[in-house]
Amino acid sequence: MTTIEMTVDGVRYQDEVEPRLLLVHYLRDRLGLGGTPIGCDTSNCGACTVQVDGVSAKSCTMLTVQADGSEIITIQGLAKDGRLHAVQQAFHDEHALQCGYCTPGMIMAAVDLLRENPDPSDQEIRDGLEGNLCRCTGYQNIVRAVHSAATTEARS
Amino acid sequence: MIPASFEYRRPSTVDEAVQALVGGDAKVLAGGQSLLPLLRLRLAFPDLLVDVGRVESMRGVRDDGEHLVIGAVTTHHGVVTDPLIAQHCPLLAQATSTVADPAVRHRGTFGGALSHADPAGDLPAVALALDAEFEIAGPTGRRTVAASEFFVDYLQTAVGAGEVLVSVRVPKLGAGWASHYEKFHRVAQAWAIVGVAAIVRRDGDSIAEARIGLTNMGSTPLRASATESALAGAALHDGGVTAATDRASEGTDPPSDLGGAADYRRHLVKVLTRRAVLAAAGS
Ligand SMILES: Cc1cc2nc3c(=O)[nH]c(=O)nc-3n(C[C@H](O)[C@H](O)[C@H](O)COP(=O)(O)OP(=O)(O)OC[C@H]3O[C@@H](n4cnc5c(N)ncnc54)[C@H](O)[C@@H]3O)c2cc1C
Numbered sequence: 513m514t515t516i517e518m519t520v521d522g523v524r525y526q527d528e529v530e531p532r533l534l535l536v537h538y539l540r541d542r543l544g545l546g547g548t549p550i551g552c553d554t555s556n557c558g559a560c561t562v563q564v565d566g567v568s569a570k571s572c573t574m575l576t577v578q579a580d581g582s583e584i585i586t587i588q589g590l591a592k593d594g595r596l597h598a599v600q601q602a603f604h605d606e607h608a609l610q611c612g613y614c615t616p617g618m619i620m621a622a623v624d625l626l627r628e629n630p631d632p633s634d635q636e637i638r639d640g641l642e643g644n645l646c647r648c649t650g651y652q653n654i655v656r657a658v659h660s661a662a663t664t665e666a667r668s
Numbered sequence: 669m670i671p672a673s674f675e676y677r678r679p680s681t682v683d684e685a686v687q688a689l690v691g692g693d694a695k696v697l698a699g700g701q702s703l704l705p706l707l708r709l710r711l712a713f714p715d716l717l718v719d720v721g722r723v724e725s726m727r728g729v730r731d732d733g734e735h736l737v738i739g740a741v742t743t744h745h746g747v748v749t750d751p752l753i754a755q756h757c758p759l760l761a762q763a764t765s766t767v768a769d770p771a772v773r774h775r776g777t778f779g780g781a782l783s784h785a786d787p788a789g790d791l792p793a794v795a796l797a798l799d800a801e802f803e804i805a806g807p808t809g810r811r812t813v814a815a816s817e818f819f820v821d822y823l824q825t826a827v828g829a830g831e832v833l834v835s836v837r838v839p840k841l842g843a844g845w846a847s848h849y850e851k852f853h854r855v856a857q858a859w860a861i862v863g864v865a866a867i868v869r870r871d872g873d874s875i876a877e878a879r880i881g882l883t884n885m886g887s888t889p890l891r892a893s894a895t896e897s898a899l900a901g902a903a904l905h906d907g908g909v910t911a912a913t914d915r916a917s918e919g920t921d922p923p924s925d926l927g928g929a930a931d932y933r934r935h936l937v938k939v940l941t942r943r944a945v946l947a948a949a950g951s
Pocket residue numbers: 554555556695696697698699700701702703704705720740741766767768769772775776777778779780781782783784788789790791827831832833834857858859860
């Protein structure tokens with residue numbers, strides 16, 4: 513067992529974990545943060561994407577012990593004071609989901625993209641979301657939602 | 669799947685890392701972007717992981733006169749955004765920006781990709797074309813290995829058990845040199861079916877000198893030596909380049925897999941080498 517400390521969605525945790533515990537399992541099974549799903553066993557789908565120290569990472573491809581001392585933000589930490597994050601709101605408004613399984617990861621990747629590039633082109637959005645697979649939407653509405661969130665964020 | 673159990677150490681210096689690796693079935697962990705998928709599929713089950721991710725002396729890029737020295741745990745994202753690399757070795761930034769996706773590039777490291785030595789990985793062929801030098805630390809001290817000796821076989825490098833890749837030296841590309849990485853894949857985020865790294869020095873309307881590295885054309889990255897020799901003095905426009913790049917498959921032994929059959933890759937490598945050389949030469 514290894515002692516770790518981290519902040520998740522603004523709450524500080526200290527825990528004893530097995531080194532083999534994946535970050536996504538820690539978030540889901542130990543902290544009860546089921547908003548971050550697991551979609552694959554090969555690090556390809558991006559459903560599990562969270563923010564680690566300000567940048568996106570696939571939480572299924574990280575050991576909890578590697579996140580020791582880090583600040584994690586999950587999909588459940590994006591809304592502020594009961595108001596959805598601009599990207600969450602845009603996914604809702606633009607119907608950028610069907611079954612919703614990829615949505616948490618898609619939104620976390622989109623937030624990361626807009627942080628680096630607040631006004632992306634269609635191609636830049638597609639490149640930025642390259643690590644996230646959606647089995648339902650065909651991506652058109654997802655790209656539209658990211659554009660719409662970029663516009664909202666530019667206005668606010 | 670959940671990985672099999674292992675112990676975990678997180679050294680903060682290279683010496684501590686080398687000490688931690690002594691004995692048992694230990695493995696180095698860097699970004700984990702290749703190793704963790706293997707552990708999860710239980711294709712690897714080491715007793716101990718030595719996490720070098722926080723060895724600060726192994727991170728970042730520094731100017732060393734004629735060379736850049738890139739710390740092994742510099743992330744792909746760090747390579748893509750580094751100003752020294754942009755100025756002196758843009759080929760590396762361009763090739764690295766084609767690796768995986770943004771989230772994987774935030775955690776995966778330059779040294780990890782080279783140590784993993786996947787023949788479909790983009791960076792080994794680039795390191796080979798650049799004549800990079802690898803600094804390796806082990807129980808008996810440090811040694812430097814040339815790129816031509818580093819890639820030994822499929823997923824095997826000169827880094828032995830108990831050793832750590834510390835940094836990689838790449839030459840600055842001087843005035844007159846230009847480069848391009850041409851990667852062929854069919855879907856987003858995919859590995860290269862074939863990739864070609866070209867570095868050329870142009871002299872008027874012809875190529876003076878060229879170095880070509882090939883991705884996924886054998887069990888290790890390869891140099892297209894026949895093409896390199898034929899390119900010296902080749903005219904850019906009267907078919908000289910094509911005659912030279914048509915020899916790019918000589919001496920290769922590409923795999924046949926779901927990405928393509930071996931003879932398809934032998935054809936593809938000629939097309940991509942021509943594209944890479946012409947793009948590098950700016951025509
Ligand atoms: C979805 C996905 C897509 C990908 N697509 C591509 C792609 O298109 N092109 C491409 O080139 N790569 C691709 N990769 C692989 C990526 O480049 C990895 O980041 C890289 O191969 C491994 O780097 P790492 O730091 O994560 O190493 P790790 O996974 O930590 O380690 C990999 C191996 O190298 C050894 N190792 C690591 N660092 C050292 C060191 N300093 N000294 C000694 N041994 C060391 C480890 O023991 C292990 O055997 C992809 C990965 C994923 C998950």
